[in-house]
Every structure is written in structure tokens, then in C-alpha cells.
Amino acid sequence: MIVEHRRATIIDVGRLAKVSAKTVSRVFNNAPHVSDELKARVHAAARELDYHPNVLAQALVRRRSHLIGLIYEKPSASYVVELQRGVLERLQDERYRLVVIPLSSVAERPAEVVALARSAALDGVVLAPPASDNPQVLRDLEAAGICCARIAPTRELDLAHGVTIDDVTAARQVAEYLIRLGHRSIGIIKGDPNHAASETRLVGYTQALTAAGIALDPALVEDGNFTRESGYVAGHRLLGRTSRPTAILAQNDDMAVGALMAARDAGLTVPNDLSIVGFDDSEIAQVSWPTITTVRQPVYEMAMTAADMVIAQLEARSCERTIAHSHELVIRGSTTRPPDLD
Secondary structure: OOOOOOOOOHHHHHHHHOOOHHHHHHHHOOOOOOOHHHHHHHHHHHHHHOOOOOHHHHHHHHOOOOEEEEEEEOOOHHHHHHHHHHHHHHHOOOOOEEEEEEEOOOOOOOHHHHHHHHHOOOOEEEEOOOHHHOHHHHHHHHHHOOEEEEEOOOOOHHHOEEEEOOHHHHHHHHHHHHHHHOOOOEEEEEOOOOOHHHHHHHHHHHHHHHHOOOOOOHHHEEEOOOOHHHHHHHHHHHHOOOOOOOEEEEOOHHHHHHHHHHHHHOOOOOOOOOEEEOOEOOHHHHHOOOOOEEEEOOHHHHHHHHHHHHHHHHOOOOOOOEEEOOOEEEOOOOOOOOHHHO
């Protein structure tokens, strides 16, 4: 025999908490002038009865979906996990829920962003690169009345709320570290050209080389796509040169691991024959062998801050327009002095 268990209702919660159903509704809708003692009693009754408010019904009453979107374009797996973890951490114990929206190409179809946000009835969105730097996306969201916060924007910071790090300084510091080790022939693997970070990180590398009196050799600059596969292909090209570099600057950790694989194919030992650095300090940099020297970009914390910015806008709370997070150079086993100095 199948026994059906009736779901608890708002009336049941009110009876157990010894208040009216209207009072229970006010508690779950965060209405003003409700005492902390009353809130605690209602929430305790709801937990005992395993009662959960109907989010859709609340949305109809408030004319809000309480859905926040995370919009990104084919990032590395570890990067997107950190993005999602950060947003989810901020939404914990909130009425808002996360909708993840991956896109194939923001540059080719920028109008698709606001169309998807509207069709999903999103109240707000967190924009990861490159959407966070696309002016049409930002204009369309503003015109549609959809709140947004940008992760790692590099252009027109006054257009919308954003969470930043200093990509140029971070890239310069990791390049300076290789130069201090004695490297003079340094290869570079760039990221997706549609991501502004590809250009800003190249600027940082160039600043470090110029300050050390090292000319940037265009033949040592290879295009990648922020994927391990593109780093592998670019690494093979760099290491196939007659005069190969003694170090490689990869613009993210996935491409650094791809270059590491290419070095092994070429019979080279990292770091004794070749030093490799990445960017992001994603999980792949921590579990590869050797572990990868990299720049820690606090993606988790940046995503959490961006989600907080969206919530603040939705709840008409003041928040800073731009919040900067710090980076950190993390030195691991993939770097050492060049072979000719040992």
C-alpha cells in the first residue's frame, strides 16, 4: 500500500507557531516590523514541518523571479567551477536562485545575452569575461532594466558595477620573476583574442621585458584560446624552433599545462630544461606535475562580490561601483633558472 504524505502548508506552520497564516507570509516575505522572536518561531515551525515557501508564488506576488544569471563564454572547467561556487556561496540563505547560462560567442551574438536574460525572467546577471567587457551587452541590459555586475572588466569601468584585479601589474610581476631567474628568451602563449585579458596581460609582459632591456620577439608570441589543447599546439610551435625559449608565459593555467605536455613530447624536463608559468591558480595548476607557478586570481571571491553587487541593486542598497581584489604570485615547481646558468 502506498501512503501519500501531505505537504505542509502555510496554515500548518501558523498553527504550530501559534500565529496567523498572514503573519507566516510576512515572515517569509521579509516584511518590515516583524520581531526577531517571531521570525525565529515561524522558521522553527517551518523546519519541523519541512515546509518550504513556493518560490513561484512569491515571484508572482512581488513581480520578481528572484533568479540571478551567471553568463560566461567557454572558460576553462576549473574557472567556471570557481565562478559558480562564488555566486552560490553568496546566494546561500537568500531567496535568490542561480541560473547558469553558457554562451558560444558573445562577440558574434551580443544581443543574445539580453534575449536569454529576458526569456529566463532574470532579475539580475553576473557577467564573466568577455561579456563583462562588451559595451552592447551592458547597454542592452541597462535598457531592459536588468541589474548586472561585471567580473574582471578592463574597459569603461563606469558603465556598470564591477569587480576587478590589476591584470597588467599581475602579468608584469610574473614576467619579472622569470627575468630575475635569468631567463632572456621567453615565449608567450596568448589567450582568446575576444577576451580583453589577453591584451592586458600581454601589456604587462611587455612592460617587464622592456624594463629589463629585452626586446619582445614576435616569433616567440603564439596565439592560444585559453584551452589546454591550444596551449599544447602553441607549445609545440614554440619548442619546435631552432632557438627555443627557456621559459614560457601562458596566459592561463590550462594553456600552461598544455605547454607542459608539449615539453614532454619534445623530451624536455620541466623545470630543468624549460620553465612554465600560468595565470589564475586554478585547480589544474595545483594537481599537475610539476605544479605550476602562476598568478592567483581570486575568482571565487570575485564572483561572490559580484553576486553581492547584484543583490544590493535589487534591494536598493548602496554599494561601491567598482571593487578591486588583490592578486598573488604563487611560486611552485615549474620554474627555475635557465639551463645555461646552472
